Amino acid sequence: MEKTRVHETSTSLVKPTLAEFYAGTDIPIKVRVSSPCGCDLRGNTVNIIAEGTPIRQLELVEFDGAANETEELLVRAPIDAGEYAWVVAFPAQEKDGVLHEGSSVPLSLLVKPHMASIAVWDVPSPLVVGERFKARVGVKCSAGCNLAGKKIEVYDHRGARVAGAVLGDSHWPDTEGLFWAEVELEAPAAEGTYAWAARLPPLELQVSHGEVTHTFRFRTGKPAEHAVTVQVFDQDTGEPLEDAQVILQPYVRQTNHVGVAVLEVSRGAYGLYVCRHGYQIHRASLDVHHDVEVKVGLAAVPHDANEEG
Amino acid sequence: MGSQGISRRDFVKGALVTSGAAAASTILGSCQAAAPASAALPSKWDKEVDVVVVGAAVGLAAAIEAATAGASVLIVEKGDHIGGLWIAAGGSCTMGGNNVVQQRAGVKDDLEAWYQDEMYASEYRAQPEIMRTLVERGAETVKWMEDLGMVWDTLQAGVLRPPIKRGLQPAQAPGVYVGGTGTPNGGICWIQVWEKKLKQLGVPILLKHRMTRIYRAENKGPVVGIEVKNEKGTLNIKARKAVILCSGTWTDNYRMAQAWDPRIVGPDCYGDGGTPTDGKLFVDSAGDGHLAAAAIGAGFSDMSFVSYIYIFFGSRSYWGWGEEPLDWTTNKNYAAGKGLPRTADFYQRIILVKNDGSRYINEAEGARPSVPGRGGLTENPEWPFTATYLSLPQPRNVWAISDADGAAALEWPVEAMRKPNPKVGQMFDPECLAIADTLAELANKMKIPADALQKTIERYNNFVDAGKDEDFGKPMPLFKIAKPPFYGAKASLIRHTQRNGLRVNTKMQVLEQADQAEGYGGAATPTSVSIGQEKVIPHLYAAGECADVLGWRRPHNSLGHYTTAARIAGENAAKETPVK
Numbered sequence: 001m002e003k004t005r006v007h008e009t010s011t012s013l014v015k016p017t018l019a020e021f022y023a024g025t026d027i028p029i030k031v032r033v034s035s036p037c038g039c040d041l042r043g044n045t046v047n048i049i050a051e052g053t054p055i056r057q058l059e060l061v062e063f064d065g066a067a068n069e070t071e072e073l074l075v076r077a078p079i080d081a082g083e084y085a086w087v088v089a090f091p092a093q094e095k096d097g098v099l100h101e102g103s104s105v106p107l108s109l110l111v112k113p114h115m116a117s118i119a120v121w122d123v124p125s126p127l128v129v130g131e132r133f134k135a136r137v138g139v140k141c142s143a144g145c146n147l148a149g150k151k152i153e154v155y156d157h158r159g160a161r162v163a164g165a166v167l168g169d170s171h172w173p174d175t176e177g178l179f180w181a182e183v184e185l186e187a188p189a190a191e192g193t194y195a196w197a198a199r200l201p202p203l204e205l206q207v208s209h210g211e212v213t214h215t216f217r218f219r220t221g222k223p224a225e226h227a228v229t230v231q232v233f234d235q236d237t238g239e240p241l242e243d244a245q246v247i248l249q250p251y252v253r254q255t256n257h258v259g260v261a262v263l264e265v266s267r268g269a270y271g272l273y274v275c276r277h278g279y280q281i282h283r284a285s286l287d288v289h290h291d292v293e294v295k296v297g298l299a300a301v302p303h304d305a306n307e308e309g
Numbered sequence: 310m311g312s313q314g315i316s317r318r319d320f321v322k323g324a325l326v327t328s329g330a331a332a333a334s335t336i337l338g339s340c341q342a343a344a345p346a347s348a349a350l351p352s353k354w355d356k357e358v359d360v361v362v363v364g365a366a367v368g369l370a371a372a373i374e375a376a377t378a379g380a381s382v383l384i385v386e387k388g389d390h391i392g393g394l395w396i397a398a399g400g401s402c403t404m405g406g407n408n409v410v411q412q413r414a415g416v417k418d419d420l421e422a423w424y425q426d427e428m429y430a431s432e433y434r435a436q437p438e439i440m441r442t443l444v445e446r447g448a449e450t451v452k453w454m455e456d457l458g459m460v461w462d463t464l465q466a467g468v469l470r471p472p473i474k475r476g477l478q479p480a481q482a483p484g485v486y487v488g489g490t491g492t493p494n495g496g497i498c499w500i501q502v503w504e505k506k507l508k509q510l511g512v513p514i515l516l517k518h519r520m521t522r523i524y525r526a527e528n529k530g531p532v533v534g535i536e537v538k539n540e541k542g543t544l545n546i547k548a549r550k551a552v553i554l555c556s557g558t559w560t561d562n563y564r565m566a567q568a569w570d571p572r573i574v575g576p577d578c579y580g581d582g583g584t585p586t587d588g589k590l591f592v593d594s595a596g597d598g599h600l601a602a603a604a605i606g607a608g609f610s611d612m613s614f615v616s617y618i619y620i621f622f623g624s625r626s627y628w629g630w631g632e633e634p635l636d637w638t639t640n641k642n643y644a645a646g647k648g649l650p651r652t653a654d655f656y657q658r659i660i661l662v663k664n665d666g667s668r669y670i671n672e673a674e675g676a677r678p679s680v681p682g683r684g685g686l687t688e689n690p691e692w693p694f695t696a697t698y699l700s701l702p703q704p705r706n707v708w709a710i711s712d713a714d715g716a717a718a719l720e721w722p723v724e725a726m727r728k729p730n731p732k733v734g735q736m737f738d739p740e741c742l743a744i745a746d747t748l749a750e751l752a753n754k755m756k757i758p759a760d761a762l763q764k765t766i767e768r769y770n771n772f773v774d775a776g777k778d779e780d781f782g783k784p785m786p787l788f789k790i791a792k793p794p795f796y797g798a799k800a801s802l803i804r805h806t807q808r809n810g811l812r813v814n815t816k817m818q819v820l821e822q823a824d825q826a827e828g829y830g831g832a833a834t835p836t837s838v839s840i841g842q843e844k845v846i847p848h849l850y851a852a853g854e855c856a857d858v859l860g861w862r863r864p865h866n867s868l869g870h871y872t873t874a875a876r877i878a879g880e881n882a883a884k885e886t887p888v889k
Contacts, residue, residue: 119746119793126774138747177746216791
């Protein structure tokens, strides 16, 4: 009777190349098994073992003349964050009269929790006391979960809930996965600066998302009394400058296509600042006691020969 | 194959083909020189010429002068192309002295006014005798370049204090050289002008030959040659008259940087010679000349004043030459590097946070107006913006942060930032950019505590509403950081060009360090501090950034002075009495 030959084997991971994954997300796993004799082991299998229990089996499907590889399999990461010590094992298997000994490789995973975070923007400031206004609230899950339809809330400086909204289906432009909603709010009745908070309640998803809040600040003031019209132009050419930012601290407006911005402000003394990329910042003081028109010529930033080398 | 096993591919194409002061057979003929007297010298020389020039950037100018004066000249260059860091320079220079360009423009200048403006620019740290020499020969250099083919563009203000205009810039000159005004850069113009002249003179350039040693005869005798290494081994080259070091600066050599200023090495600190993303050095400013000269007794000066420290945002490369394969005969793929433009409104709109998520400075310091005639904004390590950065504990992990509104107002090239390519354009580097939907996510990408960053920005936004930066006094206008996406551009410290190096005299002879002991008279009152009285290392010259010819901190636009220094070195080297 012919004696069964025995070959050692070696198991290694082609994937994953990373060790960190978000809870409940897919982990790509691809395994390589080889023997010193370069045996074709296609049809044999490897096991993925978690906490001592095989959870998935992969078949060796590729052989390049030296080593065998499985197809790539997606395995769901645990839903609880933490460190996990999995094992990928090639059990002893016989093929064509050759017994291939078992071998294994550890698969260490750091499973991270899903962290939601919030952004709040387009909050007008200053607001007129008591006026209604709109702001935008966006929420992002670090693991990229779909948050469409989830509720967000806004709380005022006293901790009272003042608004709620449902996140829409689309991402905010130029973001990777920021689900957002517009909320309508009412400014406090008194002048001052305020810190309010947007809140995402705990989410009932497969993977837990803890509550998260984000503070945003704004200022309230008296109703506007006068219009300040600022005309901005290129100091050298006289051409009007569109999209210049005109700041009558704390009021802010952009110039239109003819280089004009109109700011409705209350009576008082202001710092006037006009900015546009490629031009030097214009700084001045302005006392507003009635409607006023101001012309501002911006000087182009001079070429800096010191950067030339 | 050339003689001595040197491939012809290692020579600049066209060299050796014309008759000149040095015939090829003389230079590369079998050099069976007698065994030198010193045991420290090689027993056999592989090559022998009158003058060896180390470095093929401003060294080309030195070689032209030496060859024109009748010396046989050989240039060795460690890189695979000529031009060194010079080829990447903008190309402008500031030169006065009633030069031909000033004359044509009707600008009146004189040597004394120029000299005084130079000394003012250097904060009077320039060596007066050297600076006077450079000024006296400066106008001649401008004409010399013009005679070689340089076409100077319209006279500009330059970088010295007003009112006298002294700014020169190569104009485009198709058929003569590439580059010039309106092209990516102008440093290449100088190199191509010199290369053309050297071909006429028949001066060979050995590429990929790195000088590793300078040979000096015993008993403080003259320099007699150098050792170079190439891909095949080691060569010993005898220099009958002189060795001229034009080997550039040392700023890629982080060990040297560590020696002079430990603050400029470590995380986020880089030299200016390449692309840190793949470790490639186009130039490798390793301080070869400094170290080899020091080994035979040369001294340094100003080394602790490590000038030209830049802080870039979003990139960690000063310059590049595009994607592989690199073509050094054209500048059309020149990459300007330097990341986001560091304009005044940039500093006004961003905030800077360090590793713990807190601000550390009034960001507008980055745009503090410079003193006219004393250099640019952020390049001086002693100025508050840079000094504050340098005073932070490492890892500094400093980031400039803005939001969607800021990026739009500053006209940031967002698409290029989303797909950063550290080889082209502004050389945005994936390691130096973070874009995120929320501030918490941005903090994670920047490896900064998210809670701390959010508190910092919440506080800053409160300052915006209040109209006052209570932490650092940043002047108005301030801008909120609130609208997604959010942008982070990492700060990288770049060690750029230097004004320090080997000590030389007005002939560009390298000075003997030991003379500072031997020449010191022990009297309370110095009898003389003239560098003309200091002992030199015979037959050793240095010019360009390798030598301290300008003193702390002459502004940029120094190519003209470097050229003058190299010309002086070449002239004087050719006059030396040959060693046996």
